[in-house]
Amino acid sequence: MGSLSRDDHGTHWAHSELGEVVVSAKEIADRVHELGRQISHDYAQRPPLLVCVLKGAVNFMADLMRAIELPVEIDFMAVSSYGAATKTSGVVRIVKDLDVDLVNRDVLIVEDVVDSGLTLNYLRQYLGARNPRTLDVCALLVKEGEQRVEQSLKYVGFTIPADFVVGYGLDVNERYRNLDAIYTFVGEA
């Protein structure tokens, strides 16, 4: 008998609120390894400081850093944006700031999803003011056609339709971060 794929398995507890698989666990794993290889190559002479944007990027960060074959350093920041559960207002509040100095560092922001781009735009300005040598972005997901702020993203995992998604770090009201694939959310937010 064929075995169930991981995406079909073990999601019964979330089932009624999950729609289509947008990115499978296997697709994520393969892409994260490609990104890791690319980053290892691009930063070979100057290992980056990876800045994980909590909480959504935590799964991605954990996998990505292990796919990079360089002595990277990591740090975390937490931001919260005011607004409804499924839309950002663009007004960002820093909930936890970095512990390390960015002067002359090669900083790579590790983000879960770029939707309007407002959160990232804010973060870029905020961190850019601390004089890193370079400041770039690795985003797992970019929503198609949604960016209100022009972004240059050095690394992108997947471009996805504009639907609200959950899983692999992404939440709705703090739930479903622990799914290992990315699904459309079809419940009530």
Ligand code: IMP
């Ligand atoms: P932006 O400021 O509109 O680009 O939104 C970015 C932030 O909103 C992300 O870092 C997520 O925390 C959240 N977000 C945007 N789209 C989604 C989604 O589809 N699922 C879960 N969170 C999302």
Ligand code: MG
């Ligand atoms: Mg986020």
